[in-house]
Amino acid sequence: MPSKKGKRKGGSASSNQSQNSVNSRPISSVSGVSVNRMSMYGEQYGQQYGRPFFDLILKYLLVGDSEVGKSSLVLRFGDDHFRENFVSTIGIDFKIKTVELQGKKIKLQIWDTAGQERFHTITTSYYRGAMGIMLVYDITQEKTFDNIAKWLRNIQEHANEDVEKMLLGNKCDMEDKRMISKERGENIARENGIKFLETSAKANVNVEKAFMTLAEDILKKYPQQKDPASGTGGNIKPTGDDGSGSRKCC
Numbered sequence: 001m002p003s004k005k006g007k008r009k010g011g012s013a014s015s016n017q018s019q020n021s022v023n024s025r026p027i028s029s030v031s032g033v034s035v036n037r038m039s040m041y042g043e044q045y046g047q048q049y050g051r052p053f054f055d056l057i058l059k060y061l062l063v064g065d066s067e068v069g070k071s072s073l074v075l076r077f078g079d080d081h082f083r084e085n086f087v088s089t090i091g092i093d094f095k096i097k098t099v100e101l102q103g104k105k106i107k108l109q110i111w112d113t114a115g116q117e118r119f120h121t122i123t124t125s126y127y128r129g130a131m132g133i134m135l136v137y138d139i140t141q142e143k144t145f146d147n148i149a150k151w152l153r154n155i156q157e158h159a160n161e162d163v164e165k166m167l168l169g170n171k172c173d174m175e176d177k178r179m180i181s182k183e184r185g186e187n188i189a190r191e192n193g194i195k196f197l198e199t200s201a202k203a204n205v206n207v208e209k210a211f212m213t214l215a216e217d218i219l220k221k222y223p224q225q226k227d228p229a230s231g232t233g234g235n236i237k238p239t240g241d242d243g244s245g246s247r248k249c250c
Contacts, residue, residue: 054106056104058108063151070170096110101216127158
């Protein structure tokens with residue numbers, strides 16, 4: 001009899017150790033892996049697995065050419081930190097940050113995609129689960145601005161039809177090297193019916209405003225469903241999503 005108790009206790013410790021391992025990883029990297037679309041889920045998921053309470057989860061995707069500063073924007077918003085020599089992302093990274101908005105705790109799951117052409121086969125698998133997409137260009141590099149049209153076509157082809165979009169002209173602190181005027185950014189945003197901001201991860205200009213404004217716009221667009229029996233928060237589900245919240249990678 002004592003041996004059975006000992007065995008059961010050991011199994012519990014192993015389970016706790018495994019769960020702690022999952023919760024201690026704020027950032028995951030994925031390269032060459034197919035991942036299911038991730039839906040939004042509410043408080044019940046957090047309660048079941050002992051994770052911090054949240055009402056909603058919103059999936060963001062950042063797209064744009066390599067070295068426009070996507071990873072730096074994510075790092076600035078997530079950790080309020082900037083690295084001068086940031087290594088270009090290989091594959092996909094994601095970071096999670098919980099914010100409070102409109103009286104709700106919202107978990108933002110921010111996916112940072114590689115901009116190099118050879119990695120586009122990886123990034124396209126993430127489009128359909130995204131509720132908000134940030135298109136990022138570098139105001140000092142003309143080509144990155146010209147390629148916004150290509151990124152918009154990719155979104156139109158692969159993302160949900162009603163995904164919320166925002167255009168970001170990054171590195172606005174480098175005014176002496178500017179090649180794309182603010183007016184040009186505003187014009188292309190207006191033509192495509194999306195919001196526009198100029199940002200700087202280095203100088204921390206408009207970074208938080210961009211992420212929070214996108215969250216506000218998503219909440220306005222999607223209806224929230226409440227489960228009065230469980231007392232959980234709202235579940236926002238993108239069009240065509242099965243709402244299962246399943247995934248194949250960590």
